[in-house]
Amino acid sequence: MAAPGKPTKKEIKKQTPAKTSFTSPFASKWSPLPQEDMHFILKTLKDKLISMGLEKKEVKVFRPWRKKKSKKPDVAPQPVPQVSDSSKNGWTDVAARRQLAIGINEVTKALERNELRLLLVCKSVKPKHMTNHLIALSTTRGVPACQVPRLSQSVSEPLGLKSVLALGFRWCSSSDGGVFTDTVDAIKLRVPTLDMAWLQGAKPEEPVAMEEEEGGERRGQKRKLESESEEVSESPSCTLQPLQVKRIVANPAKKKKGKPKKKL
Amino acid sequence: MALHLKDKEAYQRLNYLYQAAHCVLAQNPENVELARFYCFSQKTIAKRLVLRQDPSVKRTLCKRCCSLLIPGVTATTRQKRNKTRFTVMRCLSCGQRKTLLNNPDYCLWADR
Numbered sequence: 001m002a003a004p005g006k007p008t009k010k011e012i013k014k015q016t017p018a019k020t021s022f023t024s025p026f027a028s029k030w031s032p033l034p035q036e037d038m039h040f041i042l043k044t045l046k047d048k049l050i051s052m053g054l055e056k057k058e059v060k061v062f063r064p065w066r067k068k069k070s071k072k073p074d075v076a077p078q079p080v081p082q083v084s085d086s087s088k089n090g091w092t093d094v095a096a097r098r099q100l101a102i103g104i105n106e107v108t109k110a111l112e113r114n115e116l117r118l119l120l121v122c123k124s125v126k127p128k129h130m131t132n133h134l135i136a137l138s139t140t141r142g143v144p145a146c147q148v149p150r151l152s153q154s155v156s157e158p159l160g161l162k163s164v165l166a167l168g169f170r171w172c173s174s175s176d177g178g179v180f181t182d183t184v185d186a187i188k189l190r191v192p193t194l195d196m197a198w199l200q201g202a203k204p205e206e207p208v209a210m211e212e213e214e215g216g217e218r219r220g221q222k223r224k225l226e227s228e229s230e231e232v233s234e235s236p237s238c239t240l241q242p243l244q245v246k247r248i249v250a251n252p253a254k255k256k257k258g259k260p261k262k263k264l
Numbered sequence: 265m266a267l268h269l270k271d272k273e274a275y276q277r278l279n280y281l282y283q284a285a286h287c288v289l290a291q292n293p294e295n296v297e298l299a300r301f302y303c304f305s306q307k308t309i310a311k312r313l314v315l316r317q318d319p320s321v322k323r324t325l326c327k328r329c330c331s332l333l334i335p336g337v338t339a340t341t342r343q344k345r346n347k348t349r350f351t352v353m354r355c356l357s358c359g360q361r362k363t364l365l366n367n368p369d370y371c372l373w374a375d376r
Contacts (some may be wrong), residue, residue: 105342127368133351
């Protein structure tokens with residue numbers, strides 16, 4: 001090493017070593033949604049839901065020995081429904097409910113089976129990994145998806161739910177689904193496209209025709225294989241992302257446990 | 265930094281393998297084996313040279329069978345609750361579960 005005077009300075013520097021770690025070159029990000037589109041989408045949804053009157057009602061059960069869960073329906077000015085009432089618990093409009101996939105789990109399942117044609121995700125979600133998987137899922141199936149901040153706050157009220165982090169609109173074959181079709185189409189135009197860096201090679205096409213023909217769980221894979229055979233002539237080129245190495249400097253303010261240092 | 269050169273090639277190799285695994289699955293979603301081999305090599309290299317990997321990378325690799333997890337293709341993601349909320353990722357090939365806690369205030373050490 002150098003002269004004995006220098007290493008002392010180096011030692012001081014090295015007491016907070018910088019660690020390098022291999023970072024993923026793909027950063028799965030949602031594409032930014034312009035403000036107007038966001039407001040438009042939120043407004044459209046809200047109006048639609050309120051006009052539909054789709055809501056989940058829960059009976060306000062009087063339980064003096066437990067905390068009261070008051071979920072009074074805001075839209076309907078009716079008094080609290082009686083126990084003998086047939087529509088005591090549940091949704092007001094069951095058919096419409098079936099065309100929506102509400103909630104992260106339901107949306108994920110529907111996406112895996114390729115039942116959705118539009119996907120809306122709430123952006124103000126912490127931690128983000130709760131919804132991150134939806135990004136990749138929807139891009140592999142070619143479903144337009146967008147992140148809208150405050151989706152949860154605006155949509156949960158008319159629906160009567162606590163929080164709505166993901167909303168999906170299903171494909172509907174018959175005229176039964178006329179309810180949401182116009183809304184979906186209007187929103188679809190405004191949604192920006194998502195892409196993943198590694199998916200540039202094989203892009204799945206819009207599964208319109210195939211969706212109606214086949215029904216089953218192997219749809220996604222079958223569609224991919226078919227679209228590949230069509231695109232065989234194209235050379236699938238995935239551009240290599242540059243190497244990203246993250247440098248981490250250990251926190252100097254971190255309290256170190258008193259380790260018995262044996263000095264030989 | 266002193267450790268620049270000898271590990272840079274290794275990092276490049278890791279990077280290449282990771283992206284190659286993604287591309288493989290993008291073009292042929294049935295071919296999980298090749299992606300698994302790439303990820304296995306990646307893990308072994310990192311283990312051999314003691315290279316640190318980012319949690320974002322580690323979360324997409326299955327710990328047991330080393331396959332690359334892509335939600336929808338090779339893995340299932342669900343939300344569960346057991347007093348606290350979990351995000352559970354399940355590898356489809358080996359059935360290994362990976363649980364992530366949904367704590368809004370949690371911040372990774374790496375991001376600090």
